[in-house]
Amino acid sequence: MLFVNSDKIKSKPLPSLSENTFLRYFSFAALYVAQGIPEGLLWYAIPAWLAMNGKSPAEIGSYVAVVGIPWSLKIINAPIMDRFTYLSMGRRRPWVLFGQLGLILSFLSMSLIADPLNNMSALMILGFIVSFFEVSQDIAVDGMAIDILPVDQQARANGLMWGSKTLGISASVAAGSWIMSHYGYFYAIVSFSLVISVIILVPLLLRERPGEKLLPWTNGEASKAAEKIQLHSWKGIFKSLYKVFFLPVSFIMGVAAFSYSFGRGLIDTVLPVFTVQELGWADTDYSQIFATANLISGILGMIIGGFLIDYFGKVRMISIYMSLLILLACAMSFLKSFWQNDIFVTGFIICFYILLTFTNIAIFASAMQLCWKRISITQFTLYMAISNLGLAAGAALLGPLKDLFNWEYVILCYIVFAVVMLVAIRFINFEKHQKRVEDLEIKHPDINIG
Incomplete structure (x- = not known):
């Protein structure tokens, strides 16, 4: 027959992270590459580019200091992520998506600075925002790894995660510096925005646990395992x-x-x-x-x-x-x-x-x-x-x-x-x-x- 009744076609969802070892390793490695990209650009490639274009050590130091502020606030962000979540989409996955989407949008916004060499204030502000979303993604991914990874896989996963972040940093420094030198600041930032946009497909398509919603408007419900360990008060957390x-x-x-x-x-x-x-x-x-x-x-x-x-x-x-x-x-x-x-x-x-x-x-x-x-x-x-x-x-x-x-x-x-x-x-x-x-x-x- 040339035609098939579409009512009989049922798409089988991808396995959740809690069900599949390969997907766990792949997901955490990919998400750590996404962390390494902004770190390489913000902390190494952009400061080198600023130095090459005659910016003073004081100006570059001020930029790096502002970009680093969100990392000192991690201890404030973390309890918020433990306290609030959208359990029907997973305990940590909504925060991972928040961080990843924020990275994409803030990177694209950063690319729109018309003359960054003569607009250091805008570069610092948007660098701070990119760094904030990088920190948010970092915290959420670590929390997901602790929740999802069996104890006997944590060391191997950490090795993959650390190596993936190193590769992300190295690639963004090497490629980012080359693109900025040959084509300009705009194309370097946009290029890596596209890479991060591809990586968001990983948390977008993979559930933490079976039966959870893929998106807020799709079918699914909170996992019993996630409900059991979720705290609902600041007092309980501290x-x-x-x-x-x-x-x-x-x-x-x-x-x-x-x-x-x-x-x-x-x-x-x-x-x-x-x-x-x-x-x-x-x-x-x-x-x-x-x-x-x-x-x-x-x-x-x-x-x-x-x-x-x-x-x-x-x-x-x-x-x-x-x-x-x-x-x-x-x-x-x-x-x-x-x-x-x-x-x-x-x-x-x-x-x-x-x-x-x-x-x-x-x-x-x-x-x-x-x-x-x-x-x-x-x-x-x-x-x-x-x-x-x-x-x-x-x-x-x-x-x-x-x-x-x-x-x-x-x-x-x-x-x-x-x-x-x-x-x-x-x-x-x-x-x-x-x-x-x-x-x-x-x-x-x-x-x-x-």
Whole structure:
């Protein structure tokens, strides 16, 4: 027959994220590429373009400072996302769509600045708005990952997510800089707006859980699993956060994350100053090696970073990574006679950042596993805020340390914070923590009442 009764044709919906492992990995990787694109453009490509066109360091610094403000407000955004949602479309998916759609519209608006070089105020304002939606998408995607990913897939997913973001940053910096140089600012921003527009199809077409609405006007209903963990009051959110964060394992994780980030912030600040001022490198030499190290570490993290953690365990791999980082720092400090050997220093930087990336993947996966799902966004963001505080504190320590010590001893100071992390991580017991979280669910059944 040439004609078929259309009433008999039934379209089968795509599997939801909770049902399909491949779609989970693919979705989170794609969404992290979407995060890397604005980060690469806002933080690297545009500042370089401004510098190339004669803008002063003060002007560029002001632009970067304004773009960075939304990242310091993550701890405010997170409870809002835990408190409010449209459950019939999923617990986190509406916020992911909000962030992704906001990125598209704000990017397109940013492209319409007629003369950005002579309209820095508009560039800062729209850069702030783009950054706000990037942060919103980042928080929502992390929350979805914690809610949807089984524990045994979190490490591998974090490896894919970290690597995908690195590729997004690298691609947007390389391609964005080239397009701006050859065709202009407008075409660079619009080009990446189109890429982000394609990526929005991922959260647009894939449900979190089966039976949920694809769009507000389509059929579907809230998942029972999502309804069970959704909080409906501010009191419930902050009471839950207090109780879970001050469980022993969770609190130790906060201390470990702060100490690790303190050391990382110190090294991140030491290396560019050390290589330029002590070793006589050009600033472009360090930038190129740093970019190469990040690209290599991102790709390796995507391929094997998560696999190693899944196979050997989070605590064991963090312990191995931290031990190797300590050995590398010792070698760099004690082998001063090799500092004029560019191959030695370059090898140190690349190996150090590969290990840092692998450690970051393991820490993120550990933090996810420790989160209480009813406040997963707020708790995970609190860990990240503690880490960011450590990064800032470590960076600020460079000046006082350099006033007191020579470079070899400044580098050696990293070991103090790495050892604290190495010791603290040995007290992380995921099974014991999960049992205590389950006890909280039993002891405080009223905590979810609005």
